[in-house]
Amino acid sequence: MKESEEINKPESQHFIEQAIEKDLAEGRNGGRIHTRFPPEPNGYLHIGHAKAICLDFGMAEKYGGKCNLRFDDTNPTKEDVEYVDSIKEDIQWLGFTWEEREFYASDYFGKLWEFAVSLIKRGLAYVDDQSAEAISGQKGTTTQPGTESPYRSRSIEENLDLFYRMNEGEFEEGSRVLRARIDMASPNMHMRDPIIYRILNTPHHRTGTKWKVYPMYDFAHGQSDYFEGITHSLCTLEFEVHRPLYDWFIDQLKTDDYRPRQIEFNRLNLTYTVMSKRKLLELVKDNVVSGWDDPRMPTLCGLRRRGYTPESIRRFVDLIGYTKVEAINDVSLLEYAIREDLNKRAPRVFGVLNPLKVIITNYPEGETENMEILNNPEDETQGKRLVPFSREIFIEKEDFMENPPHKFFRLAPGQEVRLKGAYIIKCNGVKKSDVGEIEEVHCTMDPATRSGGPDSDRKVKGTLHWVSAAHALDAEVRLYDRLFSDEDPSGHKDVDAREFLNPGSLSVLTGCKVEPSLAGSGPLTRVQFQRIGYFCTDYDSRPGKLVFNRTVGLKDSWAKQNK
RNA sequence: UGACCCAUGGUGUAAUUGGUAACACGUCUGAUUUUGGUUCAGAAGAGUCGGGGUUCGAGCCCCUGUGGGUCAACCA
Numbered sequence A: 001m002k003e004s005e006e007i008n009k010p011e012s013q014h015f016i017e018q019a020i021e022k023d024l025a026e027g028r029n030g031g032r033i034h035t036r037f038p039p040e041p042n043g044y045l046h047i048g049h050a051k052a053i054c055l056d057f058g059m060a061e062k063y064g065g066k067c068n069l070r071f072d073d074t075n076p077t078k079e080d081v082e083y084v085d086s087i088k089e090d091i092q093w094l095g096f097t098w099e100e101r102e103f104y105a106s107d108y109f110g111k112l113w114e115f116a117v118s119l120i121k122r123g124l125a126y127v128d129d130q131s132a133e134a135i136s137g138q139k140g141t142t143t144q145p146g147t148e149s150p151y152r153s154r155s156i157e158e159n160l161d162l163f164y165r166m167n168e169g170e171f172e173e174g175s176r177v178l179r180a181r182i183d184m185a186s187p188n189m190h191m192r193d194p195i196i197y198r199i200l201n202t203p204h205h206r207t208g209t210k211w212k213v214y215p216m217y218d219f220a221h222g223q224s225d226y227f228e229g230i231t232h233s234l235c236t237l238e239f240e241v242h243r244p245l246y247d248w249f250i251d252q253l254k255t256d257d258y259r260p261r262q263i264e265f266n267r268l269n270l271t272y273t274v275m276s277k278r279k280l281l282e283l284v285k286d287n288v289v290s291g292w293d294d295p296r297m298p299t300l301c302g303l304r305r306r307g308y309t310p311e312s313i314r315r316f317v318d319l320i321g322y323t324k325v326e327a328i329n330d331v332s333l334l335e336y337a338i339r340e341d342l343n344k345r346a347p348r349v350f351g352v353l354n355p356l357k358v359i360i361t362n363y364p365e366g367e368t369e370n371m372e373i374l375n376n377p378e379d380e381t382q383g384k385r386l387v388p389f390s391r392e393i394f395i396e397k398e399d400f401m402e403n404p405p406h407k408f409f410r411l412a413p414g415q416e417v418r419l420k421g422a423y424i425i426k427c428n429g430v431k432k433s434d435v436g437e438i439e440e441v442h443c444t445m446d447p448a449t450r451s452g453g454p455d456s457d458r459k460v461k462g463t464l465h466w467v468s469a470a471h472a473l474d475a476e477v478r479l480y481d482r483l484f485s486d487e488d489p490s491g492h493k494d495v496d497a498r499e500f501l502n503p504g505s506l507s508v509l510t511g512c513k514v515e516p517s518l519a520g521s522g523p524l525t526r527v528q529f530q531r532i533g534y535f536c537t538d539y540d541s542r543p544g545k546l547v548f549n550r551t552v553g554l555k556d557s558w559a560k561q562n563k
Numbered sequence B: 001u002g003a004c005c006c007a008u009g010g011u012g013u014a015a016u017u018g019g020u021a022a023c024a025c026g027u028c029u030g031a032u033u034u035u036g037g038u039u040c041a042g043a044a045g046a047g048u049c050g051g052g053g054u055u056c057g058a059g060c061c062c063c064u065g066u067g068g069g070u071c072a073a074c075c076a
Helices: A002-008 A014-024 A047-062 A082-092 A105-121 A131-140 A156-168 A217-228 A237-253 A277-285 A300-306 A310-320 A331-347 A557-561
Strands: A034-037 A065-070 A102-104 A125-130 A177-180 A195-199 A213-215 A232-236 A261-265 A356-362 A370-372 A384-389 A392-395 A417-420 A424-432 A438-446 A462-464 A473-480 A504-515 A528-531 A533-537 A545-553
Touching: A002 A102, A014 A047, A014 A232, A014 A261, A034 A047, A034 A217, A047 A065, A047 A082, A047 A232, A047 A300, A047 A310, A047 A384, A065 A082, A065 A105, A065 A217, A082 A300, A102 A105, A102 A557, A105 A131, A105 A156, A105 A177, A105 A213, A105 A217, A105 A237, A131 A504, A156 A195, A195 A217, A217 A232, A237 A261, A300 A310, A300 A545, A310 A331, A331 A356, A331 A528, A331 A533, A331 A545, A356 A504, A392 A504, A473 A557
Parallel strands: A034 A065, A065 A102, A232 A261, A356 A438, A417 A462, A473 A545
Antiparallel strands: A125 A177, A177 A195, A195 A213, A356 A392, A370 A384, A417 A424, A424 A438, A473 A504, A528 A533, A533 A545
């Protein structure tokens, strides 16, 4: 039955899978599939990278191939080992492995140098002595062809000599570059004699001061693919115009039938979320956030600390798909993915964000009962826990109203509610302070309504969570409205990320009370506080205090109704 | 006033490659429920950017227009 359904409903493939299967069918590259994930170690990975990671590793997995991890470290001025380590950690956290295939573009500096020399010898590259301004001035515009550099037809010997001397440290940064000799009139700007090597005096995090010249992205990426035997070089849409140049270099390099192929897909955009690495770096450097792993950040480590599971992120990526459309994905889909996952795995516990004391006047003073409660009603294998109950408890302030509107199902004078896992109680009155604030709610309980008791199936309008005042643990809770503010920066061009990370998106609640069963729960323990939402214990806890980050809220139709 | 890419419910994707628009999220009902959660049942919502053409038949092919994106870093 199930099988026939699967047969009738074939998995639809995205265009990249189709392209790969076509290549496979045509026997290209000997039927090999080999991809790579090529981050530049200049920042932390964010959820946008997760989309690329899932594709690169996913395609290799699906088609019995391999996926390399390759750090695209051709610009020492921006890169650092700190980032290398975090990137590796995040990929593994997502559940992928590159096995022993950890590579660096800088591994190929020697080969790249030789290839450049070979291009010079073939008259396909030359040293240009002009300034950056002069070169860009000659580039022409998108509608007008460029003009040729006066150095374009230097002799091979002179080019060779100059290129060697560039790498000896004889010339200043910016004084000379090596350019590919292609076509200054090409309608594609990238083909107008692109710069392929520049002089940089910053020491490289891996090769130190060995090199004085460094290859540009276009002169490193495709060749690195070629050196590694990559068959499918998957990248984002903005590299589409680079493809002719990618192919041009491969043409000059290849010696047999093997050739890597670049395929572009749409990058991940999320509503209300700033995704630019440069802007995220600003937030970190200016201490607007506590670090790359601040739970408000869309970085993988930020999401992790916020309580997102790797499964939920992979599921989300799966849901949004791969196309060539510049899409903006709604965060609600991400939130759905984490809710779906946590709903299955997170144990339910009681917690009270804004405590309101309830005194059960007919409950004996000093007595304590341990209520046995299912950790997850949908999954009995998660067991039960004992929650202490006593005369004085806390409930959520929001769960009591002195003058309730119509259809308010919770506690109010004269109204009955069930305390989940315990008794049905009825409110008889309140005690107010001099200024009229409600300090205590006075209730009576019905012993026969204890969970499992004779009258336990009596229907009441609402069920509240609660925490015994004497047993409750202090906690600090951080609520995040969204990753960023209500205004949607994803549609804006050059936004200042700070403007969108408004302080209102984070509120820190102290004086919160949680169930004693939470004592000693380690960092990144994910729980669902009944009626409040899904939370994650933070490793940033201070001694003696439990700190929770809200992962995502519950769907709350009552709140929605009353907006 | 160029090259390349893109256009399907509010959002993201599908459509056996030319056979009469499907799925998920979101939204809205209703039922169950010791979480106003979950689960379950159901509904509304696009006729596929416009205009031509080919065809018995077009979301898929062709032409043309419109709209959007990318490209003129010694960044990746």
